[in-house]
Amino acid sequence: MKSAVILAGGSGKRMKTDKPKVLHEVLGKPMLEWVIDSCRSANVDRICVVKGFASEMIDEYILNSGYGIETALQSERLGTGHAVMMAEDFIKQDLDGDVIVLNGDAPFIDADTILASFEEHKSSGAGATVITARVDNPFGYGRIKRDGNGILGIVEQKDCTEDEVLIDEINSGCYWFKASDLLSALPRLRQNNAQNEFYLTDTLGIILSDGKKVEGYIAKTSDVVLGANDRKGLLKLSDIAREKIIDKHLENGVEFVSTDGVVISPDAVIGEGTKILPNTMIMGKSVIGKSCVVGPNSRLTNIIVGDSTGLDNVVAVDSKIGSNVSVGPFVQLRPNSVIEDYAHIGDFVEIKNSVIGKGTSVSHLTYVGDSDVGKNVNFGCGVVTVNYDGSKKARCVIKDNAFIGCNTNLVAPVTIGEAAYTAAGSTVTKDVPDYALAIERTDLEIKKDYALKKLTRHLEKGKRIK
Ligand code: UD1
Ligand code: CA
Numbered sequence: 001m002k003s004a005v006i007l008a009g010g011s012g013k014r015m016k017t018d019k020p021k022v023l024h025e026v027l028g029k030p031m032l033e034w035v036i037d038s039c040r041s042a043n044v045d046r047i048c049v050v051k052g053f054a055s056e057m058i059d060e061y062i063l064n065s066g067y068g069i070e071t072a073l074q075s076e077r078l079g080t081g082h083a084v085m086m087a088e089d090f091i092k093q094d095l096d097g098d099v100i101v102l103n104g105d106a107p108f109i110d111a112d113t114i115l116a117s118f119e120e121h122k123s124s125g126a127g128a129t130v131i132t133a134r135v136d137n138p139f140g141y142g143r144i145k146r147d148g149n150g151i152l153g154i155v156e157q158k159d160c161t162e163d164e165v166l167i168d169e170i171n172s173g174c175y176w177f178k179a180s181d182l183l184s185a186l187p188r189l190r191q192n193n194a195q196n197e198f199y200l201t202d203t204l205g206i207i208l209s210d211g212k213k214v215e216g217y218i219a220k221t222s223d224v225v226l227g228a229n230d231r232k233g234l235l236k237l238s239d240i241a242r243e244k245i246i247d248k249h250l251e252n253g254v255e256f257v258s259t260d261g262v263v264i265s266p267d268a269v270i271g272e273g274t275k276i277l278p279n280t281m282i283m284g285k286s287v288i289g290k291s292c293v294v295g296p297n298s299r300l301t302n303i304i305v306g307d308s309t310g311l312d313n314v315v316a317v318d319s320k321i322g323s324n325v326s327v328g329p330f331v332q333l334r335p336n337s338v339i340e341d342y343a344h345i346g347d348f349v350e351i352k353n354s355v356i357g358k359g360t361s362v363s364h365l366t367y368v369g370d371s372d373v374g375k376n377v378n379f380g381c382g383v384v385t386v387n388y389d390g391s392k393k394a395r396c397v398i399k400d401n402a403f404i405g406c407n408t409n410l411v412a413p414v415t416i417g418e419a420a421y422t423a424a425g426s427t428v429t430k431d432v433p434d435y436a437l438a439i440e441r442t443d444l445e446i447k448k449d450y451a452l453k454k455l456t457r458h459l460e461k462g463k464r465i466k
Pocket of ligand 1: 074
């Protein structure tokens with residue numbers, strides 16, 4: 001079995017927050033989740049997160065993720081080796097397996113690197129395989145000391161000699177271990193170094209001294225080592241990821257008119273022929289179909305969209321939009337909205353927790369909340385579903401082919417029957433049967449010359465003042 005231990009004990013002090021460092025986000029996704037998702041994509045069977053600072057926030061995150069991940073607590077920060085010691089019980093559960101140790105604050109470790117290094121680890125039969133990278137500026141990282149192909153050990157920046165400082169192959173902080181070799185090395189770690197810590201890197205020398213092999217796997221891209229300690233670092237990671245993600249979509253046939261203000265989450269899926277216009281954020285696990293036009297000025301979070309749909313100046317969260325739908329400009333779709341195929345949602349419309357049926361048109365200045373709307377319904381301008389009486393919410397049902405006149409208030413709970421009409425300006429408080437008209441108005445009174453008299457009085461008053 002393949003297991004992973006993810007080190008996530010660090011604080012967000014330099015981020016100036018009280019969150020654990022690994023919960024800070026790159027493109028809207030916590031760094032820890034990037035690492036967890038890479039493990040899952042690489043078919044790692046079991047994951048243990050070592051928490052330390054603000055561990056209750058890590059617990060809460062893991063609970064909400066639904067991933068079924070284990071945790072171990074490091075209550076004192078005594079180094080990376082000490083952190084892995086805290087996961088001893090987790091590692092012991094699979095003595096014949098292999099364990100990858102990863103840094104929770106280095107989000108770009110990818111499934112391909114995890115898998116390719118695993119292949120090498122298995123085929124060489126090494127006790128440990130270090131994922132390394134060659135970088136222009138190795139400052140701060142542990143340097144890889146080699147002897148021919150094999151690895152002799154890792155020297156931390158603070159422990160480097162003048163010669164070692166010049167080595168440009170560095171330790172990514174990710175390593176595969178045979179579980180049994182790791183377990184045998186951990187209790188033999190000592191704090192005899194510049195930082196007085198238990199260095200995980202010292203396990204390599206111990207494994208070598210036991211007569212086992214230690215190998216290195218050089219990552220295809222040095223991005224796998226990148227981490228963030230502060231806000232500047234976090235922004236840098238977001239910039240790097242943003243560019244890579246847009247490149248991937250360009251290769252898949254997505255069109256960008258300009259990438260200004262375009263931010264796409266690593267987990268978003270976009271179909272070919274779809275055009276993304278400026279200032280558009282496609283966040284979370286959004287899935288957008290083919291030949292859509294999205295933007296400008298839109299923010300979609302966890303939205304599923306069909307094909308050939310247009311979204312112009314739309315803010316939408318946790319909702320589903322069909323194919324051949326037009327939404328916008330200036331529309332908000334709040335959670336749990338479903339807009340079916342061929343519907344039209346026009347300007348200044350807000351939809352919440354409602355279904356809008358196929359071919360239905362909600363063209364202007366309307367609020368539809370907690371409602372089930374059928375097919376081919378027409379909403380006039382300025383309709384309001386009155387779904388909240390100050391203490392509880394209720395639903396409106398509007399059946400197929402109904403026609404809701406301009407400026408109608410539908411006071412929930414209420415049902416508008418099939419093909420029924422409501423007259424403009426009506427406040428509807430009772431169910432309307434199929435094919436009926438609901439009209440709620442007082443008779444219109446005309447007061448002849450009322451305005452003329454008023455105007456005359458006004459003009460006379462003006463003369464007196466002069
Ligand atoms: C470590 C490696 C170094 C490597 C670098 C890559 C050691 C001794 N050095 O250095 O060779 O180049 O990573 O980034 O391992 N953590 C804990 N508890 C602790 C200490 C650390 O949970 O007691 C966590 C941190 O929160 C972080 C990860 O382990 O997520 C790495 O720790 P960090 O202090 O950044 O290690 P480095 O000194 O950078
Ligand atoms: Ca680090």
